[in-house]
Amino acid sequence: MSDTHCPYCALQCAMTLAPGVPGGPAVEVRGRDFPTNRGGLCRKGWTSAELLGRGDRLTSPLIREQGALREATWDEALETIAGRLREIRHASGADAIGVFGGGGLTNEKAYLLGKFARVALGTSRIDYNGRFCMSSAAAAANRAFGLDRGLPFPVSDLDTADVVLLLGSNVGDTMPPFVQHLQGARARGGLLVVDPRRSSTARLADDGAGLHVQPAPATDLALLAGITHVVLRDGLADEAYVARRTTGIDALRRSVSTWWPERTEAVTGVPAQTVREIAHRLAGAESAYVLTGRGVEQHADGTDTATAAINLALVLGLVGRPGSGYGTLTGQGNGQGGREHGQKSDQLPGYRKITDPAARAHVAGVWGISPDALPGPGIPAVELLDSCGRPGGVRALLVHGSNVVVSAPDAGRVREALGRLDLLVVSDFFLSETAERADVVLPVLQWAEEEGTMTNLEGRVIRRRRALPAPGQARSELWILAQLAERLGAPSAWPTDPAAVFDELARASAGGAADYSGLSHALLDTGVAAHWPFPAGSRSGTPHLFRDRFWHDDGRARLVPVRPRAPESPAGRELSLITGRLMGHYQSGAQTRRVPELADAAPSLVAEIHPVTARDRGIADGEPVRVAGARGVVTARARLSRDIRPDTVFLPFHYPGQESANLLTSARTDPISAMPEFKNTVVTLAPASGVSP
Incomplete structure (x- = not known):
């Protein structure tokens, strides 16, 4: 029996993993009482164990040779990556190497990935898919x-x-x-x-x-x-x-x-x-x-x-x-912790600004390097992806915990960008649509095969516990990053034990806004309610922020005047496209599309359309439709519903290929947060003749 938490959203529902029955998944999921879920789980949580024993699981490294991926040893894969990174860095500088992280990585992996980028690679070019979520x-x-x-x-x-x-x-x-x-x-x-x-x-x-x-x-x-x-x-x-x-x-x-x-x-x-x-x-x-x-x-x-x-x-x-x-409401499982400890292009562990001299000195001291050795701020996700293969952009990209080919805006342009790279390395546990395009694919651990911590939507730090051994040659990202750091001759220490990595994270975060310095795996194992900030010496952390003061120096909140701008609006027969999630699927669908119960409930892209809109365009319920915009075209099956406005069409974003809603979405970004414009795209809608529903 192992107490852990669901691998999906930031609610991080508690569950217990018990030994499975013969012929079924290796472990059985049971709901566990916890303040966020009180024993309940959604259908994704109840079926999460089915992914652990799938036959298409990645269990050995893959290297592309003559256009196809073949199995390789870890030594061959790591030496190939390190050798190419050294060549690219020597020829084009450290910022020719990019790192793209994910909001589903544990705190330990998110922290070490940020450290690896800035210390082992020396690059400022790191960001993560949380830029698309919480920025x-x-x-x-x-x-x-x-x-x-x-x-x-x-x-x-x-x-x-x-x-x-x-x-x-x-x-x-x-x-x-x-x-x-x-x-x-x-x-x-x-x-x-x-x-x-x-x-x-x-x-x-x-x-x-x-x-x-x-x-x-x-x-x-x-x-x-x-x-x-x-x-x-x-x-x-x-x-x-x-x-x-x-x-x-x-x-x-x-x-x-x-x-x-x-x-x-x-x-x-x-x-x-x-x-x-x-x-x-x-x-x-x-x-x-x-x-x-x-x-x-x-x-x-x-x-x-x-x-x-x-x-x-x-x-x-x-x-x-x-x-x-x-x-x-934070979306991804570790969307909160993932942005606190170094994956964002402008942040160091503890929510510290990378441009702050005191922050640089503190973190560099923990890492045993000079503050001057740390790079400056990088560029946010959309800009980072678009720079792939361009003059002055990144020539190599390491992707961890993200499926950008499906999840990034203007996905067709992202596909082209990845094709321009000299080296694409993807660490994943399935051959996602992004991994399929990689030069090297590294098999990593799933949630039930690793120890670590996550931070849920309340800022509560919780424990993830191992219930199963690693399959085949799959390895933790902590081990992969340490191996690459050694091959690259990186300074600093590179622990691979999650508890030791967390202890280093705690020291690096000390005194920062997201202070974890009073926490450890051992303390979290006692069941303490660990809402950050949880500084050293604290007994209960900070479940309620802002009771007495805000975090500005004067303790006051800022009322900031903002003015509505005219959005890009449809004209004539155009419609507004809005995108979102379905109950049975999660993010790019790389995991949930592999669970038969979830896939069968929503196997393909469906466009939700108001009956008046459909009648005006000669579209019948269940028929194939063509949704087109300035950046691409997708095909879907129509579902007529009065639950949507007549001037709007809704598409879920979980599907790959020509069913990818993000072929349509805009890479236009918020000037402050660099968040893409996912939720406002002008499209046209018409019957898709010759396409089977």
């Missing part, structure tokens, strides 16, 4: 609060909420066990869901349980400005809180002064009375929360939209108030 929310929280933690309170605090305003998150599909924490608000009629689709989460607000607000795509910032206008105009703000705990209220008042409810309605389509109702219900609740997700953040103005949500929560006095708050 706008993080940027907004950092400028408002001085610190970014997805939920600055335990998720169980939501249980007693009177009102929850949930913007751009379909938790009913993406993290179903989370829904139990919304039941109190539902029972009080206080679940307010903002989504252009009538998603499974939006349906929870039916029958007196709350309100579903269905704005036009990409108008969330205008809606939030309108709600904040009502709060300030109608005297609903917590003026004492605003005066004591914030700065910038006068500029904020001016910025929302023109967003009266009727103007908000004209832009968003949300009735003016509904705008007023939301403001008054939030202000009148004894316990109220504002929560955001990717639907409002994956835009070129995503940072400003998340900031507008924070502004609303601050003027209502919710942030840091017991029983109320603001938070953003």
Whole structure:
């Protein structure tokens, strides 16, 4: 029996792995009581063990030879990689080598990957797929609060909420066990869901349980400005809180002064009375929360939209108030920890800025190198991928825990970029669509085969425990990075024991915003509730942030004026494409498409279309359709539904090849966070003649 946590989303539901039955998976998944899931799991969690014994599992290194991948020994694969990296670095400099990480890596692997990039390779060119997930929310929280933690309170605090305003998150599909924490608000009629689709989460607000607000795509910032206008105009703000705990209220008042409810309605389509109702219900609740997700953040103005949500929560006095708050719902399993300890292009462990001399000195001291040896800030994910094979860009790319061929925006352009590389190395446990294009593929461990830690959406550090031995020649990334560091003659120590790596991470994070210095595997094994910051000497960490002060030097939060911009809007017969997840699949689908129960439930791409839209284009339910945009074309099967606006089409993003929704999405990015514009793409829709449904 082994207690661990689910390998998928950031809720990190607790589970126990027991020995499997003959003829079945090697281990059996059982739900385990834990504050986030209370014994419940979604269908992804219940079926997660099926991936552990699959026949297509990667169990030995692969090297491309004469256009095909062949099996190789570890020595051959590692020597090939090290030799090519040395050649490229000698010819073109350290920044000709790039590293692309993932939000599913353990804290230990994320930390060592960032160290490997900057110490063993000497490159600044590192970023990760969390740039596609949490970057706008993080940027907004950092400028408002001085610190970014997805939920600055335990998720169980939501249980007693009177009102929850949930913007751009379909938790009913993406993290179903989370829904139990919304039941109190539902029972009080206080679940307010903002989504252009009538998603499974939006349906929870039916029958007196709350309100579903269905704005036009990409108008969330205008809606939030309108709600904040009502709060300030109608005297609903917590003026004492605003005066004591914030700065910038006068500029904020001016910025929302023109967003009266009727103007908000004209832009968003949300009735003016509904705008007023939301403001008054939030202000009148004894316990109220504002929560955001990717639907409002994956835009070129995503940072400003998340900031507008924070502004609303601050003027209502919710942030840091017991029983109320603001938070953003982290997506990937270790999306929180993955960005804290060195995978982001501008950060060092502990959430330290790489441009901060004191931060550089501290981390360099832990690593035993000169601060001057550390590179400066790199470039974010979209720019990093686009630079592949270009003059002055990266010539080699090491990919860990990410399937960029499916998950990155403008995926066709990413495919072309990877084809320009001199060397592509992918570490994975299946031959993903990205690994299929690699020059060297390295087989790594899955969640139940390794020790380590993850940090969930509450900032709670939890233990992942090994239940099975490694299959074949699969190895941990910790071992791979240490082996490569040795071959490259890198300075510093390169431990491979996860507990030892965590101890080094703890020292490197000490004194930083995300301080783990009081934690260890041994302490976490006692079951302590370990919400960071957890400095040395702490007994319980910090489950509730911002109770007394914010992280800016003066202790106050910043109210930051933001103004809605006109989004790219469809004209004529064009539609707005929105993308998202299905309950049975996860991210690029590289794992869930291999689980028969999940794949059978959603085997191929389906376009959700309003019946009026379909009738206007001669499309029948179940027929193949062609969705086209400026960057590409995908084929899908039509599903007619009144749950979506007539000016919108919805595609899930889990599928490869010509079913990849990201062939259509834009690589345009937010100027602050570098988040791509996933959620606002102009497309056309037509029957796909000659294509079988």
